[in-house]
Amino acid sequence: MGTIFPLSLAGVSFIPGGTPVLREVTLAIAQSSRIVILGANGAGKSVLIRLMHGLIMPTTGSIRWAGTETRPGAQALVFQRPVMLRRSALANVAYGLKLAGIARAARQRRAAAALARVGLAHLAGRPARVLSGGEQQRVALARAWALEPAILFLDEPTASLDPNAAAEVERIISDIHGAGTSIVMSTHNLGQARRLADEIIFLHRGRITERTPATLFFKQPQSAEADAFLKGELP
Amino acid sequence: MDALNTALGLVASGDAKLLSIVALSLSVSLSAVIVAALFALPLGALLAVGHFPGRRILTVIMNGFMGLPAVVVGLLGYLLLSRAGPLGPLGLLFTPPAMVFAQAVLVMPLLAALTRQTSEDAWREYEEQLHSLGATSLQATATLLWDVRHSLFTVLLAGFGRAVSEVGAVMIVGGNIDGVTRVMTTTIALETSKGDLPLALALGLILVTLVLAINALAYATREWAQRRLG
Amino acid sequence: MTTYLRHILLFAASFLLISAAQAADSFITVASTTSTEQSGLFGFLLPVFEKGSGIAVHVVALGTGQALDVARRGDADVVFVHDPVAEQKFLAEGQGVTRQEVMYNDFVLIGPKDDPAKIAGGKDILAALRKIEAAHAPFVSRGDRSGTNAAELRLWKAAGIDLDRAKGPWYRDTGSGMGPSLNTAAAMNAYLISDRGTWLNFKNRQNLSILVQGDNRLFNQYGVMLVNPAKHPNVKKEAGQKFIDWLVSPAGQSVIAGYKIGGEQLFFPNAPKEIPLGDAKK
Numbered sequence: 001m002g003t004i005f006p007l008s009l010a011g012v013s014f015i016p017g018g019t020p021v022l023r024e025v026t027l028a029i030a031q032s033s034r035i036v037i038l039g040a041n042g043a044g045k046s047v048l049i050r051l052m053h054g055l056i057m058p059t060t061g062s063i064r065w066a067g068t069e070t071r072p073g074a075q076a077l078v079f080q081r082p083v084m085l086r087r088s089a090l091a092n093v094a095y096g097l098k099l100a101g102i103a104r105a106a107r108q109r110r111a112a113a114a115l116a117r118v119g120l121a122h123l124a125g126r127p128a129r130v131l132s133g134g135e136q137q138r139v140a141l142a143r144a145w146a147l148e149p150a151i152l153f154l155d156e157p158t159a160s161l162d163p164n165a166a167a168e169v170e171r172i173i174s175d176i177h178g179a180g181t182s183i184v185m186s187t188h189n190l191g192q193a194r195r196l197a198d199e200i201i202f203l204h205r206g207r208i209t210e211r212t213p214a215t216l217f218f219k220q221p222q223s224a225e226a227d228a229f230l231k232g233e234l235p
Numbered sequence: 236m237d238a239l240n241t242a243l244g245l246v247a248s249g250d251a252k253l254l255s256i257v258a259l260s261l262s263v264s265l266s267a268v269i270v271a272a273l274f275a276l277p278l279g280a281l282l283a284v285g286h287f288p289g290r291r292i293l294t295v296i297m298n299g300f301m302g303l304p305a306v307v308v309g310l311l312g313y314l315l316l317s318r319a320g321p322l323g324p325l326g327l328l329f330t331p332p333a334m335v336f337a338q339a340v341l342v343m344p345l346l347a348a349l350t351r352q353t354s355e356d357a358w359r360e361y362e363e364q365l366h367s368l369g370a371t372s373l374q375a376t377a378t379l380l381w382d383v384r385h386s387l388f389t390v391l392l393a394g395f396g397r398a399v400s401e402v403g404a405v406m407i408v409g410g411n412i413d414g415v416t417r418v419m420t421t422t423i424a425l426e427t428s429k430g431d432l433p434l435a436l437a438l439g440l441i442l443v444t445l446v447l448a449i450n451a452l453a454y455a456t457r458e459w460a461q462r463r464l465g
Numbered sequence: 466m467t468t469y470l471r472h473i474l475l476f477a478a479s480f481l482l483i484s485a486a487q488a489a490d491s492f493i494t495v496a497s498t499t500s501t502e503q504s505g506l507f508g509f510l511l512p513v514f515e516k517g518s519g520i521a522v523h524v525v526a527l528g529t530g531q532a533l534d535v536a537r538r539g540d541a542d543v544v545f546v547h548d549p550v551a552e553q554k555f556l557a558e559g560q561g562v563t564r565q566e567v568m569y570n571d572f573v574l575i576g577p578k579d580d581p582a583k584i585a586g587g588k589d590i591l592a593a594l595r596k597i598e599a600a601h602a603p604f605v606s607r608g609d610r611s612g613t614n615a616a617e618l619r620l621w622k623a624a625g626i627d628l629d630r631a632k633g634p635w636y637r638d639t640g641s642g643m644g645p646s647l648n649t650a651a652a653m654n655a656y657l658i659s660d661r662g663t664w665l666n667f668k669n670r671q672n673l674s675i676l677v678q679g680d681n682r683l684f685n686q687y688g689v690m691l692v693n694p695a696k697h698p699n700v701k702k703e704a705g706q707k708f709i710d711w712l713v714s715p716a717g718q719s720v721i722a723g724y725k726i727g728g729e730q731l732f733f734p735n736a737p738k739e740i741p742l743g744d745a746k747k
Contacts, residue, residue, distance in 0.1 A: 317538045317539075317540050318538055318539035318540050318697060318699055319537075319538035319539055319540075320538075323539070323699075324699075326699065328540050329494055329523060329525055329540070410523070410525035410526075411525075411526065412523045412524060412525055413502075413507065413508065413524065415521075415523050416523075425503075427644075427645075427648075428499075428503070428641075428642055428643075428644030428645045428648070429503050429644045429663075429666060429667060429668065430644055430647055430648055430651070430667040430668045430669030430670070431668045431669070432668070432669055433668075
């Protein structure tokens with residue numbers, strides 16, 4: 001089992017029904033990255049993440065993992081709003097493992113361990129849908145983490161959460177990265193980006209205007225659009 | 236009022252014949268719903284989830300068959316199960332299994348169409364997440380069905396209502412044989428044709444009350460299950 | 466997925482096994498008429514036979530024409546109807562094995578209290594029918610190829626009335642069984658011909674009553690036949706023959722005579738005392 005990296009996008013565009021949402025995106029993501037995608041509403045952040053994850057297909061261009069077109073299973077995506085099945089929190093986490101073909105005993109073990117790592121061991125038996133928004137998002141993270149992904153995508157994971165829950169989620173994301181998973185996430189929250197990013201990719205109207213190490217980006221962005229965004233002039 | 240008194244009198248007397256007719260009605264229709272559900276529920280969910288050629292045509296046909304008259308189903312069942320028909324050697328005509336078969340066929344489109352609708356609504360919520368986790372269409376179908384199980388319960392009740400209230404199909408494939416294939420609806424039809432309208436009405440009252448009671452029980456069970464198990 | 470399919474196959478297999486087992490249970494299927502069933506005769510007669518022989522009798526009650534058709538498809542073991550002409554045709558087709566007469570009852574002419582055709586109390590059915598036609602009084606016919614309907618049509622013919630020409634809004638063809646036709650006649654205050662058994666059991670009489678009876682031409686003969694096992698190998702010929710033998714035996718005949726409604730005997734056994742020539746058993 002070799003590495004799935006680099007993830008390379010070459011000339012990728014997404015033009016549903018004639019409307020260009022993403023244009024000519026070319027980038028490569030290496031192992032152990034911690035990348036945050038920033039941009040205004042409608043810039044194409046969610047679409048870019050879904051393309052990289054393989055949920056949608058590009059209109060033009062190619063997406064390659066370690067040079068091949070095969071979509072690897074060692075990846076996961078956490079959505080802005082967590083989708084919980086009508087079963088216990090533990091069963092939700094185990095579900096992802098079941099799909100991956102893991103045997104029952106191992107499933108239960110790994111799921112319980114993942115829940116413990118996100119601090120929800122005491123809620124394992126609770127119906128997932130009655131948990132709070134923050135708790136559900138943590139279950140979603142546990143579900144993704146249990147798969148031991150090489151790369152984790154997150155699409156505005158704290159946008160629907162209160163500050164406490166958001167802080168908890170940020171801590172978990174750091175832990176996941178610390179355990180060796182690459183992180184690619186989008187966010188609105190500049191403070192969050194500052195806290196979590198090693199690199200910033202800035203999207204403006206479907207194009208990447210710059211890709212800069214985080215510390216540099218926040219001191220001196222390389223593109224006019226990013227500059228305007230940081231100054232609050234873009235929505 | 237006459238009918239009400241007759242009804243109460245019948246029930247109070249615990250008439251053995253009445254009890255066996257009611258028991259047969261319930262067991263035939265219940266079996267029919269179970270048999271139909273085995274095929275209809277996965278089909279309905281698959282139609283909501285899957286992307287295969289002919290999906291839309293199949294959906295339209297299935298919806299159309301919801302309007303199949305019971306008597307037509309009965310006639311087709313008769314032609315199939317008659318000794319002169321393709322399934323003749325099974326010797327099922329004029330037996331309760333034939334009635335189960337006919338009612339299952341009758342109820343299948345209804346169950347499938349309602350399941351499809353319920354699944355479609357749920358699929359909108361789950362589609363991206365299930366695809367992200369790598370579920371195949373078949374796996375997604377199974378997951379969806381389990382997740383909408385509370386709504387499916389209502390779907391099954393609808394199917395049961397349709398089955399237990401129909402008379403056209405069971406009359407023809409069952410033959411309304413006294414003590415063997417006589418159910419509530421065919422008894423009501425018989426008593427009406429004999430001119431014993433109060434008795435027919437009384438039986439009708441009993442049937443309606445029974446169906447209401449079953450629905451109430453099912454509703455209560457579902458509420459309890461939902462509260463306890465989410 | 467495969468576990469699911471396995472469950473379905475298991476279920477289907479047990480379903481078929483149970484039905485096969487049911488088929489092995491001792492019973493025969495008798496195609497008879499709605500009027501015979503609605504008279505209540507079977508409820509009285511069959512338990513006696515079932516107790517003595519251990520063979521259950523499943524009666525499928527339809528119109529005579531339908532009953533014979535069911536037998537033609539091999540879906541019955543015995544037919545027990547009351548239309549000698551149709552029965553002879555059935556035999557001629559090779560569908561049945563020997564016809565035996567079992568019992569007779571009679572038809573009656575039912576009519577409304579106000580009696581527009583003025584036939585009440587008469588003893589001549591043909592004269593009554595002529596009066597009804599002349600007055601164009603409402604008349605309900607079954608029109609369903611039943612034994613009763615066949616008899617009604619024969620009576621019109623015997624009265625010299627060509628129904629095709631004489632038919633009008635007064636002649637109402639309901640295409641339904643005896644009971645529903647009686648319901649219709651009661652609602653319409655119309656005349657109709659019914660078998661005595663169904664009438665005696667009929668509860669929705671409203672303004673109707675018997676106006677003409679006793680004419681020999683209203684005689685209604687019942688016959689029983691075994692469906693031909695040569696044509697339909699699945700016919701249970703031993704059990705079916707047992708039932709037929711019992712019906713025409715002194716034991717069966719006396720049970721038939723014993724069936725009464727309101728103290729009145731409904732059916733009159735008339736099976737010949739000797740076994741008819743040409744019977745398969747001899």
